[in-house]
């Protein structure tokens with residue numbers, strides 16, 4: 454039985470940056486508060502907790518004074534910075550540069566739309582930390598849509614600037630853009646609609662290589678935390694080309710029955726999945742397979 458780990462899976466550079474920043478802080482100060490899970494992966498979060506990191510939520514942030522607080526790769530709305538600074542906390546800002554650039558673009562679009570009485574629209578997952586950070590750039594006025602069905606609730610009589618959460622599917626985003634363009638063109642020739650391709654290629658570039666990887670194996674074990682947006686998108690891609698694809702968050706979720714009469718297993722994961730976890734999963738699969746043989 455062949456077991457292979459996908460060389461393109463694992464942390465993206467945004468997550469690597471955030472984890473490096475946390476490890477550096479923990480090495481020099483021994484303790485660190487992180488606002489929200491540093492990465493949507495419980496196993497990696499527990500590893501850093503053992504090193505001295507405490508995860509806090511926004512309600513706890515208000516009561517912290519003169520502490521060191523890490524902002525994760527997803528970024529935060531301006532209000533979070535104000536709140537942390539007014540209590541003299543020190544911020545270690547690990548917002549991914551790709552997200553930071555998107556936040557600035559959304560802010561610019563918001564100023565433009567204010568002058569033109571238009572709307573800012575974000576294609577993303579409602580309630581996701583990155584989306585909250587983006588909506589915060591617009592004084593909470595941006596409209597969030599999560600699917601093509603929601604396009605109909607937009608106003609096509611006023612201008613629009615459209616952005617996407619970095620980890621959304623590029624294909625769905627393009628379909629949404631097309632649907633919006635069609636709606637405008639039905640109403641007027643003088644369309645003031647601009648959309649921006651803000652999808653991070655760290656995720657979308659993985660889609661094609663992941664399809665090839667998933668097709669090349671009898672069974673696919675996709676390792677991801679359930680809260681990872683790109684994890685769910687990439688897992689669905691595996692399933693679309695290989696029906697023997699299974700989602701696991703940790704080694705204890707592996708079922709030996711998945712490997713009966715199979716000859717090759719592929720292990721892959723999201724941009725939030727650490728390599729060490731995929732390696733542990735691969736080792737556990739080997740143990741399960743050896744148990745089947747006995």
Ligand code: SF4
Pocket residue numbers: 465466467468526527549550551552619620653654655656724
């Ligand atoms: S997926 Fe892209 S935008 Fe998101 S943290 Fe990783 S590198 Fe940054």
